[in-house]
Amino acid sequence: MSRREVAPADIVRALAAAIGDESLPCAGIGATSLLEGDLWLDSLDLAALGAVLRDVYGAAVDLAGYVAGLDIDEIIGLSIGDVARYVDRCR
Amino acid sequence: MSRFLIVTLPLTGHAYRALAVADELAARGHDVAWCGPRTYFRPLLGPDTTLFGTGTRFLRDQAGHGLAALKSLWQEYLIPMTRFMLPSVSRAAAAYRPDVVVADQYALAGAIAAHRQGLPWATLATQPLELTHAFAALPRVDAWVRAQVALVCQEADIPDAGFDPLFSPSVVIAFTTTALSGEQPWPDHVALVGPAMREDPVGFAWDRLDPSRRKVLITVGTLATSMAGDFYQRAAAAVATLGVQAIIVGPPELLRDPPANVLVAPSVPMLSLLPHIDAVISHSGMNTVSEALWHGVPLVLAPIRHDQPVVAAQVVRAGAGIRVSFGRVGPAQLRDALARVLDDPRYRRAAQRIGASYAAAGGAAAAADRLEATAAGRGANRCRSPGLAGQSTGSSWS
Numbered sequence: 464m465s466r467r468e469v470a471p472a473d474i475v476r477a478l479a480a481a482i483g484d485e486s487l488p489c490a491g492i493g494a495t496s497l498l499e500g501d502l503w504l505d506s507l508d509l510a511a512l513g514a515v516l517r518d519v520y521g522a523a524v525d526l527a528g529y530v531a532g533l534d535i536d537e538i539i540g541l542s543i544g545d546v547a548r549y550v551d552r553c554r
Numbered sequence: 555m556s557r558f559l560i561v562t563l564p565l566t567g568h569a570y571r572a573l574a575v576a577d578e579l580a581a582r583g584h585d586v587a588w589c590g591p592r593t594y595f596r597p598l599l600g601p602d603t604t605l606f607g608t609g610t611r612f613l614r615d616q617a618g619h620g621l622a623a624l625k626s627l628w629q630e631y632l633i634p635m636t637r638f639m640l641p642s643v644s645r646a647a648a649a650y651r652p653d654v655v656v657a658d659q660y661a662l663a664g665a666i667a668a669h670r671q672g673l674p675w676a677t678l679a680t681q682p683l684e685l686t687h688a689f690a691a692l693p694r695v696d697a698w699v700r701a702q703v704a705l706v707c708q709e710a711d712i713p714d715a716g717f718d719p720l721f722s723p724s725v726v727i728a729f730t731t732t733a734l735s736g737e738q739p740w741p742d743h744v745a746l747v748g749p750a751m752r753e754d755p756v757g758f759a760w761d762r763l764d765p766s767r768r769k770v771l772i773t774v775g776t777l778a779t780s781m782a783g784d785f786y787q788r789a790a791a792a793v794a795t796l797g798v799q800a801i802i803v804g805p806p807e808l809l810r811d812p813p814a815n816v817l818v819a820p821s822v823p824m825l826s827l828l829p830h831i832d833a834v835i836s837h838s839g840m841n842t843v844s845e846a847l848w849h850g851v852p853l854v855l856a857p858i859r860h861d862q863p864v865v866a867a868q869v870v871r872a873g874a875g876i877r878v879s880f881g882r883v884g885p886a887q888l889r890d891a892l893a894r895v896l897d898d899p900r901y902r903r904a905a906q907r908i909g910a911s912y913a914a915a916g917g918a919a920a921a922a923d924r925l926e927a928t929a930a931g932r933g934a935n936r937c938r939s940p941g942l943a944g945q946s947t948g949s950s951w952s
Contacts, residue, residue, distance in 0.1 A: 482882075499620040503881030505863050506691070527691070534694040539622045 469520070469551040471543045477519060478502070478543075481511040494544030516550055523553040556929035557585040559606075559652035561643055561664030562678070563635065564594035566776045567841040568658045571680045571729055573598060574750035575656070578918040579925065589639075589646040589664070598754070606646035611638045617780060619881065621695060623859035628702040632660055636706050639663035647671050653929040657722075659684060662703075665719035666710045676928055677722040678921075681840040682735060682868065683861040684720050685728055685744075725928045727921045729844065733911035734868050745924045748915030749844035756823040764799045767815070768896060769830055771822070771846075773803035774837040774858075781858065781880075783808045789835055790816050791885035792892060801827070833895050835888070837880065838862040843869060850909040852901035854891045856880035873904035 471494040478492075482504075498504045504512070513526030529549050530538060558579055562572040569590075576586045580603075587604035588595055595605055613631055617623070640663040647655060647667045655675040657664025668675035679685050689696040707717060726744045728735075735746070763769065772789050774782045786802050786809050793800040794813035802809060806818045824842075828834075828849040836842045838857040843865050846853055853875035855866040869875040876891040883891075895901040916923070 482879075483887075500618075500622060503619065503879050505620065505857075505879075507867070507877075508879070531692055532694070533692075535621050535625060535698045538692070538695065539620070539625070 469547045469554070471547045473519075474516075474543050474547045474550070477515045478504075478512050481515040482508050492543065494542060494547070496543045497539075498541045498543070498546070499539060512546075516546075520550050520554060524550055525553075555583050555585065556653040556926065557587070557650065558654050558656050558925060558929070559647055559650050559664075560586060560588045560656045561639075561661045561667075562588075562590060562658035563661050564591050564610075567839055568660065568678075568680050569595070569598065570752055570841065571678060571750050572656070572658060574752040574918040575678070575727075575921045575925070577752060578750075578922040582922060582926070584926075584929075587646070587650050587652070589643050604650070606642060606650070608639050608642040611635065619859045624695075624699075627860060628699070632662065633702060633706060636662040636666070637709070640666060640710060643667040644670070647673060654925060656925060657719075659720055662706055662719045665722065666707070666712065669712065669717055669719070670710065674724050674928055674931075675722050676724060676925055677720070677726040679726055679728040681861040682728075682730060682864050685726075685730075686735060686738065686864060688861070688864045725924050727924055729840070731908070731911040731915045733908045734847065734872055736868065736871065745920065746915060747920040747924075748912035748917050749848055750918035750921055751825060751845065751848070753823060753825045756821050758819065758823050758827065759817075762817055763830060764815075767797060767799045768832040770796075770798050770800045770833050770835060770892065770896075771803070771827065771831045771851075772800055772835040773822075773842055774856075775839040775842055785856065785880060788883065788885050789888060792888035796889060796893065798832070798892075798896070801831075833892060835892065838866040838869070838877075840865055844912070847874060847905050847908045848912050850902060850906035852895040852905045854878060854888065854895055856883060872908055874901060874908055875905070876901075 475492050496502055509530060510527060516524045516526055560572050560576055562568050580586050587606065588599060589606040590608055591610040592605060592607040593610045599605055613634060618626060643663040644667040648671065652673060655664050655668035655673050657675055657677060659677050659679045665675055689699065703719060704714065707719065724743060728744060728746050729749050731746050731748050770793060774785060782804050786804060790809060790812050793816060798815065800816045801822065802816060802818045803822050804818065805820050809818055812818055824845050828845060828851055831851050834846040834851050835854045838855040839862060843853060853869055855869060855875050855877050857863040857866040858880050866877045870877050876895055878888060878891050
């Protein structure tokens with residue numbers, strides 16, 4: 464696997480694969496987009512994203528476990544960039 | 555005969571359950587009094603019912619979605635409401651001396667006032683967020699909710715001694731059935747009675763219903779009006795090319811240029827209309843979902859916040875509907891989901907199964923039975939229930 468840093472664009476691609484392109488307004492999604500506030504991801508969407516990230520980046524990626532460790536403000540503030548940094552740390 | 559004091563919130567989904575139960579208690583000859591804002595409750599109760607006013611507190615409209623909405627629900631609505639209502643509810647309980655205080659799960663002032671005065675109290679659980687321990691997978695969110703509850707109790711000078719204002723130790727009446735909620739290890743004092751429904755007369759242009767087409771009811775309820783317009787626009791586009799007639803519930807100015815097959819009505823008589831309806835598109839509010847399932851109508855659900863994602867997940871698991879994203883779903887995806895629940899009879903059959911479980915559960919009559927037993931001192935647990943009290947996390951027993 465490439466050691467290139469995981470970029471926000473990689474997470475957006477994984478998200479499109481997880482929940483379907485047509486339901487994701489891809490234009491304008493970037494590092495600062497909030498998973499819940501901007502993208503309306505709920506727990507089912509997060510589970511789907513987590514499964515795709517695990518497939519791509521390996522079994523060490525546990526998105527649900529990562530989110531379960533966050534408090535309410537951290538989850539509200541969780542962005543695409545945060546997920547990219549988390550996945551990068553897992554590799 | 556017994557005396558019941560009902561304490562609930564001035565919100566449709568909460569108040570109407572209590573109204574249905576109160577009607578049943580009154581029909582059995584009991585004394586029923588209410589405590590809440592007169593401006594909201596007097597028109598619903600009529601002139602002759604005893605109502606202890608709380609005054610009216612204008613709080614910001616609920617907004618947002620997801621956990622941001624949960625945070626604002628507690629900090630901007632439930633906690634201020636509890637502070638505001640508690641003195642009035644305490645005075646009402648002291649003056650009326652009910653045999654049982656019947657408190658909506660989120661009308662925390664009812665539980666607190668009853669507990670402080672040593673009165674038996676019952677919980678009306680109108681929705682499943684607490685009942686199903688919905689935040690079990692997010693322990694720090696769960697702990698945050700518990701901290702909000704603890705704050706309310708501390709302010710009311712109730713020491714942390716196993717008192718949980720969300721769950722009566724005597725009787726918890728839940729307006730659901732296991733056909734929807736799934737089997738859970740609930741203790742005996744949790745009574746699943748199915749929906750308790752009451753409808754006030756609402757005018758409706760019945761002659762505009764088209765008997766030759768299948769009909770779809772589209773509603774996002776009474777609390778999401780600021781978000782409704784954009785969703786209704788997408789829903790109208792979704793049904794425009796389906797050979798159905800759609801009835802959208804909302805102010806007509808919300809919708810620009812509705813297609814010819816879309817009726818817009820500011821309010822509808824849900825219980826009279828649903829027998830004519832083939833599918834419902836909804837925000838997954840417990841009231842709308844219960845009314846649809848009661849009539850065996852399948853649903854497309856676009857939950858926004860609070861208990862709505864939980865209710866949607868329950869409906870999907872039971873096979874009675876399809877969940878879509880309120881924020882993201884486009885007309886094409888919404889049309890596909892709607893076509894599936896209309897055309898695949900399995901969705902309707904699953905909805906009818908839940909509807910049959912509702913009819914068997916007893917509704918308001920079963921709720922009244924449990925409340926009468928509590929008033930007579932025959933509640934399942936007069937004293938503290940060790941299964942519920944004093945848990946460090948979780949507002950439930952799972």
